Amino acid sequence: MTASAGRTAMMPSARPKLSCRGGGRGRGGFLSWIAISAYACASITSALSAPAEAAMWSTNGPYGVGVQALAVIAPRTLYAGTVFGGVFKSTDGGSSWSAINTNLNSTNIFGVMVDPTAPETIYAGSVLDGVFKSTSGGDSWYATASTPIGYALAMDAADSTILYVGTINGVFKTVDGGDTWKASGLTDVNVAVLAADPSVPGTLYAGTGLDGVFMSSDAGAMWQRTGLSPGAFALAIDPTASNTIYAGTANGVLKSTDHGDHWVPTGLGAHAVVDALAIDSTRPATIYAGVMYSDGSGDGGVFSTTNGGDTWLPMNDGLTNRAVAALVVDPTDPQRLYAATGGGVFAIQAATLAASTCAGGVLTVADVVAMVNVALGYAEPPACVSTGERDGPITIAAIIAAVDRVLQGALS
Numbered sequence: 001m002t003a004s005a006g007r008t009a010m011m012p013s014a015r016p017k018l019s020c021r022g023g024g025r026g027r028g029g030f031l032s033w034i035a036i037s038a039y040a041c042a043s044i045t046s047a048l049s050a051p052a053e054a055a056m057w058s059t060n061g062p063y064g065v066g067v068q069a070l071a072v073i074a075p076r077t078l079y080a081g082t083v084f085g086g087v088f089k090s091t092d093g094g095s096s097w098s099a100i101n102t103n104l105n106s107t108n109i110f111g112v113m114v115d116p117t118a119p120e121t122i123y124a125g126s127v128l129d130g131v132f133k134s135t136s137g138g139d140s141w142y143a144t145a146s147t148p149i150g151y152a153l154a155m156d157a158a159d160s161t162i163l164y165v166g167t168i169n170g171v172f173k174t175v176d177g178g179d180t181w182k183a184s185g186l187t188d189v190n191v192a193v194l195a196a197d198p199s200v201p202g203t204l205y206a207g208t209g210l211d212g213v214f215m216s217s218d219a220g221a222m223w224q225r226t227g228l229s230p231g232a233f234a235l236a237i238d239p240t241a242s243n244t245i246y247a248g249t250a251n252g253v254l255k256s257t258d259h260g261d262h263w264v265p266t267g268l269g270a271h272a273v274v275d276a277l278a279i280d281s282t283r284p285a286t287i288y289a290g291v292m293y294s295d296g297s298g299d300g301g302v303f304s305t306t307n308g309g310d311t312w313l314p315m316n317d318g319l320t321n322r323a324v325a326a327l328v329v330d331p332t333d334p335q336r337l338y339a340a341t342g343g344g345v346f347a348i349q350a351a352t353l354a355a356s357t358c359a360g361g362v363l364t365v366a367d368v369v370a371m372v373n374v375a376l377g378y379a380e381p382p383a384c385v386s387t388g389e390r391d392g393p394i395t396i397a398a399i400i401a402a403v404d405r406v407l408q409g410a411l412s
Contacts, residue, residue, distance in 0.1 A: 056318040058318060062088040067080045067340040069111050111150075113155055116160065120135055148169075152167075164194055170191060195237055253309055274289050
């Protein structure tokens with residue numbers, strides 16, 4: 001029984017109301033059976049307090065190439081930059097892929113970016129051959145003029161013809177969509193990652209492997225070193241509070257709430273090498289990190305937090321390749337997450353059943369009963385889910401799915 005099917009089955013004309021203290025209204029249906037079963041009520045609580053591992057990753061390629069970069073646009077169109085395979089495209093959310101390499105004179109693509117105002121325009125950053133551009137959705141490509149050799153791409157929040165690329169010789173900038181490139185004020189450093197502030201045009205951050213993280217507030221003319229050293233492999237900016245920045249480093253995820261002047265460790269710390277970060281723009285306290293452990297103390301993979309980094313949970317069920325190079329939240333479905341790995345692009349519906357803030361971090365039976373009754377149209381949500389969590393990791397759909405799992409297990 002799927003979640004949608006389960007919801008249909010639980011919506012008869014005379015709907016029983018779920019209660020863990022006694023019988024339900026009406027007779028016959030599954031919910032009446034649950035209402036008189038203490039085992040079922042306990043099982044619902046257990047299912048809903050399960051860690052993020054409850055959800056399952058899946059992949060359909062592209063196979064035989066290591067995916068290093070990923071861009072996602074509506075409706076579920078994906079572009080993947082690969083090692084030795086060039087660029088691949090999917091128009092069905094990753095279910096199928098096609099190579100799109102006409103006139104793309106490089107097979108090692110480590111950066112991909114789509115113009116949000118003109119989705120047929122795509123940029124691809126190569127390790128050895130500079131930046132390529134397509135204005136046809138990838139049907140054909142051409143090398144941008146005076147192309148710097150680099151792949152860390154960023155686009156200005158207000159003007160999509162203004163792009164930056166991080167190179168082994170600093171940051172270069174174009175103001176005409178790649179027709180010309182000029183060196184910015186940051187030179188003589190190897191830039192591994194760039195992040196443009198999504199709400200403040202002209203503000204961007206550059207992460208290096210060994211020389212620290214730099215910030216510019218004047219579109220790259222001048223740069224200043226932030227308080228983070230030695231550097232970062234991934235950067236993510238809170239879209240609702242641009243003073244808050246997360247950095248993926250060789251010692252976990254660090255966080256700054258003052259534009260990078262000061263940094264503090266999050267709950268994902270020592271020996272965790274973080275190469276990828278992504279923020280859910282609709283719930284910016286939800287962050288995803290791609291992790292490898294330098295000391296072999298863990299299996300790595302993808303970890304998530306729903307409280308701004310205080311605590312993290314693994315979400316790796318089905319993720320058969322845990323060398324995660326990039327993470328992207330689907331802009332049209334923020335609960336869908338994509339991971340670029342050495343074994344292809346994986347996808348997961350990220351409305352996982354992480355612990356809630358109710359009852360000190362674990363949902364009580366009363367919470368579950370109340371929310372299931374909300375799903376059936378009887379009552380308002382309990383206070384603990386009356387704000388952000390109503391649309392957060394514990395959703396009505398997740399509750400219905402958990403009830404379905406209880407039914408399947410208990411009745412089998």
